[in-house]
Amino acid sequence: MLRSYSRLFQRYPTIFTLTRLPTARLQTCHFSISSTCPTEGLRDFGLPNATWGPNLRNLYDKFLDLTNTGLWRRIPSHNTTVNHLEGIGKRMFLRNIDEDGVGFEYCMFYNKAESRMVCLFQPGPYLEGPPGYAHGGSIATIIDSTAGAGAVYTCGSVMTANLNINYLKPIPLGCTLLVDSYVEKIEGRKVYSRCHIQSHDALILHTEAMALYIKLG
Ligand SMILES: CCCCCCCC(=O)SCCNC(=O)CCNC(=O)[C@H](O)C(C)(C)COP(=O)(O)OP(=O)(O)OC[C@H]1O[C@@H](n2cnc3c(N)ncnc32)[C@H](O)[C@@H]1OP(=O)(O)O
Numbered sequence: 001m002l003r004s005y006s007r008l009f010q011r012y013p014t015i016f017t018l019t020r021l022p023t024a025r026l027q028t029c030h031f032s033i034s035s036t037c038p039t040e041g042l043r044d045f046g047l048p049n050a051t052w053g054p055n056l057r058n059l060y061d062k063f064l065d066l067t068n069t070g071l072w073r074r075i076p077s078h079n080t081t082v083n084h085l086e087g088i089g090k091r092m093f094l095r096n097i098d099e100d101g102v103g104f105e106y107c108m109f110y111n112k113a114e115s116r117m118v119c120l121f122q123p124g125p126y127l128e129g130p131p132g133y134a135h136g137g138s139i140a141t142i143i144d145s146t147a148g149a150g151a152v153y154t155c156g157s158v159m160t161a162n163l164n165i166n167y168l169k170p171i172p173l174g175c176t177l178l179v180d181s182y183v184e185k186i187e188g189r190k191v192y193s194r195c196h197i198q199s200h201d202a203l204i205l206h207t208e209a210m211a212l213y214i215k216l217g
Contacts, residue, residue: 046077046108051101052122055176055200059120063109075108075117075149094145102126104142106179110153117150119179121197123171134171139197143209147181147193151213154183155191158213165209176200181211189215 066072079095097103102124129135181195197207
């Protein structure tokens with residue numbers, strides 16, 4: 001399995017820093033993969049829209065200011081990086097909802113010097129688990145996506161091998177959260193990351209997590 005991944009990675013290095021699919025699936029389902037990240041004609045979802053609450057907008061503006069220091073950069077967020085099954089459309093898991101604000105509403109910023117990826121996140125009503133609160137699986141998803149993207153930007157292509165989460169306080173739908181992750185250490189192919197989710201004002205610690213990513217290629 002790993003050898004075939006490596007061959008694909010050599011052939012499609014750019015796309016495989018973001019998306020990795022098993023060879024067999026690519027063949028049987030007639031997926032096609034571009035040799036570069038095709039962003040032309042795609043919408044960048046990591047930009048403010050009308051559904052963003054004031055807290056999300058304020059945090060976004062603060063991080064955007066930080067990009068002027070050169071230490072932080074905004075990470076664009078397109079709805080796809082591959083061409084999927086014909087007629088089914090192309091959607092990245094977190095961006096698979098047409099309406100703004102109802103699902104994963106988020107943007108990310110990366111600090112290379114600190115190997116740190118921050119996600120500003122506003123969970124929409126489609127992520128409901130307990131009434132009025134975010135589903136634990138959706139919380140795991142945004143943690144893995146944030147820490148995973150941080151690992152990718154720090155080390156190149158990775159896959160998640162282990163994710164440990166402590167859910168400390170429930171997350172109300174519609175609130176603004178700061179998902180903060182960093183690569184703690186790298187041992188050979190193993191990339192250890194930490195992540196926590198706090199309220200926009202840093203008064204509530206909602207979630208803590210540790211993740212292990214394995215470098216590929
Ligand atoms: C922008 C992009 C954001 C991306 C975020 C989203 C990421 C994802 O969702 S990835 C999808 C979910 N993850 C998966 O499906 C992964 C499934 N698992 C696998 O494919 C493989 O097990 C994989 C690739 C992780 C590791 O396999 P392989 O490359 O053969 O590595 P392997 O030789 O077994 O292990 C390498 C090292 O990691 C260690 N290791 C592997 N898995 C684990 C684990 N679960 N726990 C602890 N250690 C582990 C091994 O012990 C070994 O350590 P050492 O080098 O010290 O001997």
